Amino acid sequence: MVDIRLTNTKSRGKEVFVPIDPQNVRLYLCGPTVYDRAHLGNARPVVVFDVLVRLLRHVYGARHVNYVRNFTDVDDKINATALSRQKAGAPGTLEDLVRERTEETISWYHADMDALGATRPDHEPRATEYIPQMVEMIEGLIAGGHAYAAEGHVLFDVRSYPEYGRLSGRSVDDMIAGARVEVAPFKRDPMDFVLWKPSDAGLPGWDSPWGKGRPGWHIECSAMAYELLGESFDIHAGGIDLQFPHHENEIAQSCCAHPHGDFARVWLHNEMLQVEGKKMSKSLGNFFTVRDLLEKRVPGEVIRFVLLSTHYRKPMDWTGEKAQAAEDTLWEWRVLTKDIEPAVSPDPRVIEALADDLNTAGAISVIYGLKDDPALLLASAQFLGLLQPEMGGWMQHDLTSIANVNFSVDGALEELSARLSDLRADAMQSKDFSGVDALKTALTEAGVEVRMSKTGVELLAGPRLDPAKLGALL
RNA sequence: GGCGGGUUGGCGGAGAGGUUACGCAGCGGAUUGCAAAUCCGUGAAGACCGGUUCGAUUCCGGUACCCGCCUCCA
Numbered sequence: 001m002v003d004i005r006l007t008n009t010k011s012r013g014k015e016v017f018v019p020i021d022p023q024n025v026r027l028y029l030c031g032p033t034v035y036d037r038a039h040l041g042n043a044r045p046v047v048v049f050d051v052l053v054r055l056l057r058h059v060y061g062a063r064h065v066n067y068v069r070n071f072t073d074v075d076d077k078i079n080a081t082a083l084s085r086q087k088a089g090a091p092g093t094l095e096d097l098v099r100e101r102t103e104e105t106i107s108w109y110h111a112d113m114d115a116l117g118a119t120r121p122d123h124e125p126r127a128t129e130y131i132p133q134m135v136e137m138i139e140g141l142i143a144g145g146h147a148y149a150a151e152g153h154v155l156f157d158v159r160s161y162p163e164y165g166r167l168s169g170r171s172v173d174d175m176i177a178g179a180r181v182e183v184a185p186f187k188r189d190p191m192d193f194v195l196w197k198p199s200d201a202g203l204p205g206w207d208s209p210w211g212k213g214r215p216g217w218h219i220e221c222s223a224m225a226y227e228l229l230g231e232s233f234d235i236h237a238g239g240i241d242l243q244f245p246h247h248e249n250e251i252a253q254s255c256c257a258h259p260h261g262d263f264a265r266v267w268l269h270n271e272m273l274q275v276e277g278k279k280m281s282k283s284l285g286n287f288f289t290v291r292d293l294l295e296k297r298v299p300g301e302v303i304r305f306v307l308l309s310t311h312y313r314k315p316m317d318w319t320g321e322k323a324q325a326a327e328d329t330l331w332e333w334r335v336l337t338k339d340i341e342p343a344v345s346p347d348p349r350v351i352e353a354l355a356d357d358l359n360t361a362g363a364i365s366v367i368y369g370l371k372d373d374p375a376l377l378l379a380s381a382q383f384l385g386l387l388q389p390e391m392g393g394w395m396q397h398d399l400t401s402i403a404n405v406n407f408s409v410d411g412a413l414e415e416l417s418a419r420l421s422d423l424r425a426d427a428m429q430s431k432d433f434s435g436v437d438a439l440k441t442a443l444t445e446a447g448v449e450v451r452m453s454k455t456g457v458e459l460l461a462g463p464r465l466d467p468a469k470l471g472a473l474l
Numbered sequence: 475g476g477c478g479g480g481u482u483g484g485c486g487g488a489g490a491g492g493u494u495a496c497g498c499a500g501c502g503g504a505u506u507g508c509a510a511a512u513c514c515g516u517g518a519a520g521a522c523c524g525g526u527u528c529g530a531u532u533c534c535g536g537u538a539c540c541c542g543c544c545u546c547c548a
């Protein structure tokens with residue numbers, strides 16, 4: 001069996017992965033807060049850890065991996081949207097409108113992540129469906145002396161958990177010293193964090209022993225992971241920005257509520273995404289969603305390729321240039337593997353690269369070397385979720401933007417290739433190649449690859465084919 | 475202020491204490507009416523300073539610069 005090695009944030013080193021139960025390998029990935037479209041940064045962990053899930057299924061068997069990714073559907077931004085819709089005259093209660101907003105956002109999320117070739121998790125729990133479990137966990141924490149109620153809030157007492165800060169390498173005292181957090185007066189310690197907070201009449205809330213309220217951000221992951229994966233499970237993954245406070249707080253809650261469990265054995269964190277060398281942010285004007293890219297005709301497969309071409313623990317810089325290069329490569333691979341059946345299994349070196357701390361960039365470089373064996377190339381690329389048949393639609397050129405469409409790309413290429421062939425035959429006699437060259441140049445500018453050999457002329461559509469320019473040549 | 479990550483050839487981007495990463499671009503050749511494609515060949519690196527070592531881009535320490543987290547943004 002392949003040894004998978006993973007860099008565990010908890011131990012700060014690369015470890016051989018040993019599942020608690022090889023018959024039931026359990027992974028939890030922090031999912032999105034469903035208030036709006038997922039941006040490109042949200043997609044990175046989804047795609048990267050999708051490859052991990054594929055690897056785990058390969059090694060332990062498809063049915064022996066349990067992949068959970070949550071939806072956070074309790075959030076002030078969701079509430080704000082629901083409220084503004086209600087004010088604008090939308091029918092239904094506030095709860096209905098909240099549900100409507102989260103439903104639509106979840107369907108967008110599914111559509112966008114599907115477009116990136118990410119397989120759906122086995123479970124996608126929603127925070128709102130686990131409120132009783134959260135309340136129960138909070139009650140347990142209070143009973144165990146790890147939490148306290150104050151002014152309608154329930155707070156976790158960080159001083160009650162000596163390990164607090166271990167995951168992120170911080171000490172409570174240091175954090176207090178440099179804290180920029182405004183400290184609520186009812187906190188025993190400035191670093192104490194909210195498990196439950198009150199909701200006033202205008203906000204969604206649930207009845208609880210502490211009055212009508214809603215859960216704090218972190219408790220949902222603890223409660224849902226416990227319900228679906230148990231008190232100890234294998235892997236917990238997410239973006240490095242979640243390391244503190246989110247994951248630190250999850251650990252504190254879960255380990256105090258279930259002192260016999262380990263919570264997650266292995267913690268995986270992906271580094272952040274940048275755009276053209278800068279942090280993606282609305283203020284810099286370089287913020288965009290996955291949907292924005294798809295609508296700009298950047299294929300989901302291309303986005304996936306770019307996301308996998310940098311190791312997950314390094315900052316990844318999204319650039320238009322990379323997307324272009326990825327598109328060229330995928331185009332070439334797809335042309336090469338057209339009508340080819342994939343080999344039974346991928347190149348072992350691909351598995352080996354992935355098993356070494358998910359070296360997706362290394363795996364891709366192995367695939368580059370497989371052009372002599374298209375079947376193996378195809379199987380290997382498909383292992384990474386690339387070159388899937390259903391993701392190749394982007395190679396069909398869109399003719400709808402051109403008025404009076406009366407040609408197909410294939411038909412046009414056939415006609416033009418005949419014309420070029422005739423011109424060339426004449427030029428061979430007259431030694432005047434100007435007409436041939438003119439047509440050749442026009443074809444090249446339209447994005448057509450022109451191949452001329454002794455035996456004849458061949459025209460191939462390239463990745464940047466311009467149907468309008470092609471049509472103009474007919 | 476505290477914590478963490480990064481710095482590799484023109485660009486992108488990996489692994490490994492000593493032997494070619496790889497891709498794109500470049501250069502030379504074959505081929506071609508000229509090209510393209512293809513094939514063959516090829517130059518080019520490890521931010522800076524010190525240490526460990528027979529030997530470091532790879533390990534250790536420091537410096538510089540960039541980025542992130544500490545603000546329910548993955």
